[in-house]
Amino acid sequence: MITDPIAVTLLLGTFLILILLGKHIAFAIGIATLVTTFYLGIPMQTAAQNMVKGINVFALLSVPFFILAGEIMGAGGISRRLIKLANALVGWLRGGLAMVNIAASMFFGGISGSPTADTSSIGSILIPMMKEDGYDGDFATTVTMASSIQGLLIPPSHNMIIYALAAGSVSIGQLFLAGAVPGILLGVALMIYCYFVSLKRNYPVGDKFNMKTALKAVWEAGLGLGTVLIVVIGVVGGIFTATESAAIAVVYAFIITFFVYREIPLSEMGGILTRSIKTLSIVMILIATSAAFGWIIAYLKIPAMITNVILGISQNKIVILLIINILLLVLGAMMDMVSIILIITPILMPVVTSIGVDPVHFGVIMILNLGIGLITPPVGVILFIGSAISGIKLEKLTRSMVPFYIVMLITLIIVTYFPQVVMFIPTHFMG
Template identity: 60%
Template sequence: MDTNTTAVLILVGSFAVMLICRFPIAFAIGISSVLTTMFLGLPLMQIAQLMVKGVNVFTLMAVPFFIIAGELMGAGGISKRLIALSDALVGWVRGGLAMVNIVASLFFGGISGSSTADTASLGTILIPMMRDQGYDDEFSTNVTMCSSVEGLLLPPSHNMVMYAMVAGSVSVGRLFLGGILPGLILGFALMIYSYVLSVKRNYPKGDAFSLRHALLTLKDAIWGLITVLIVVFGVVSGVFTATESAAIAVVWAMIVSAFVYKELTLRKMWRLIERSLGTLAIVMILISTSQVFGWLLTYLRLPEMVASGILGLTDNKIVIMMILNLLMLFLGTIMDMSAIILVATPILLPIAIECGMDPVHFGVVMILNLGIGLITPPVGGTLFVGSAVSGVPIEKLIKTLLPFLAVMVIVLIIITYVPGLIMFLPNLFLPVIG
């Protein structure tokens, strides 16, 4: 066995063993990288240099700002107003609270960019409300968890910023635009399934639609929604970079939360900063260690080996894209989303490009794949949060979750094989010149 093959086995094998042993993902990546570097006889100082290089990226500065903005809007009373707005818009249909849940996730997820934050924030409010009105606990929890994935696709999504950084010359603005239609399609598909189930189970509906009430709730919620508009239109118009728009969004969110809604106290602010720093620390450690891991993958030519292996199986682009989806779905069930973006993108993106997929198209497909993984055992972070918020054991949730997962997979297949659904808005507003 040659040196490169042995090194690959050490890198991938030690990483897999540590995952099975429940090591924190950042430590698993870092330790496996150190072991492989020592085996290859490379200087350990190179690891430190690569880790610093991994986080010394201007675009990456947008991530902490987006995390803080999402926390600010969640702690500043925006959740209640978004729920009220959603109720005014769709609460009148059969299974109205399920529709409210899905639409509220479209709004709140677009602000937080986090599936787990969406589930934790909206779930603590909506799941008890749905329970009181006669909805099954499992149904209420599954709707909350599945609709939270919409926020990963809708701007601003810090996961898309991370993908853009790893993928190289990919516009964050084009990624943001590319996620809008798939996010809306996912929400619409979940609403259709929830409505069918609500009719079948005779779930209740809310008061009749009132235009006046809808306008009043919109007036109250508009200040929070402007945060999203700042980011999207700022980046798309070219007035701000992604980092600048994220920083402005933080300032705006703080003003709205403290002085308009007047729900952001000093105590809440301190807790918010603690949570944000905790999340940011995990993300930055992952990025720095993944830089070393990714460099070793390239040094050992593993991406080329994987690409050759997959392309050697078939030259059918439809089959190759299906294989890529299966790989990402599998990884999403066993690894953290950020880690997969950082480690798998350098391996899978070249294969996707070889199949004719635009990097923006592949990025959105990857985000949805990994979003489905967040609500799939054994590692699914959003699944654990949903179970904790509702008090329903995971084993009880899984059986009723399967039809929701089927709906999400159908949406995934559609956006994979109909790239125009992703590329329409980027090509319309931010066309690539030349």
């Protein structure tokens, strides 16, 4: 295979040095691309053209709408209603508030698709409640952080859309459906662990199950959860495109928040738009610079080179998937999630397709892997948010996370090596 080893070293070396120096991931990607482009003698406008091409994609129009819908619902009292619903459904179990935390994250994740928003909104309410009720502070915080990862899998998820863009010709509807069972499986696994911890530490039992209370909670939270139904049913049923469904979800979320729930005034919309634009700007600059970076990677034939290296180690599907999982876990602990999806997906796609892994299945494997990275040092952003909310040091939270890491890794193994868990629903409903 003919490639330029100096250019490859320059590209990856510049990128890694800038990351180690603490530069923002988007700048590290962009500068490494420009330096390598200059070395190769490629016109600089080629990099600029690829940056524009990377964000000039119709499917990306759905991302700002999903972000805005999540911000509107998160600010409008939906968190409290979802916690009330979760309490009515699972709060009667031993360690009820821990179960409520996980179930609320499952519901909220379907609306926001953001673990950071989940940890911030659910955690700010439930962590103090759990501590008051006799739960250890580190346990309350780690439950919140671990359960927030469900939001990456439970549809709709804007990270799934970004993966579909990076993978090419992958159905967004199938990705949405594929994430549902793994997301629920992760929640159930966390609940089982929390139940045994609650028995051991004698955490309190919540109020007995009451059907009237449960139905009332479903009614109050149902309007908020309607956002999820609009997107998933619309996309899967072929009624809307992902972009159209996201735009409709924004209008629906706006009406429910400001004219039905009416817990915040219309004047709050300015702050919601500001936060949405800030999040979107970070995502879009990452997509633009990653597109140029990805073009250079393809130009240097790095995907083919990595494919040959991995397949040279082993032809065994189990071993190859293990290698890929380890690689993604390491990268997820050190880099931003969106940039990893955009850069690594085109590199690994030839490897996984060569061993017969469906791109939809691989998308769920990647998202879950990188979700674990969000709560793993040294860069895990969810750890910092959990620490800020609870006031507990990162070192203590990291130690307390160890059992949760084990639970999540077991879930990852099931998702990786039992593709039926991921593919049954999308295959059954969409072929």
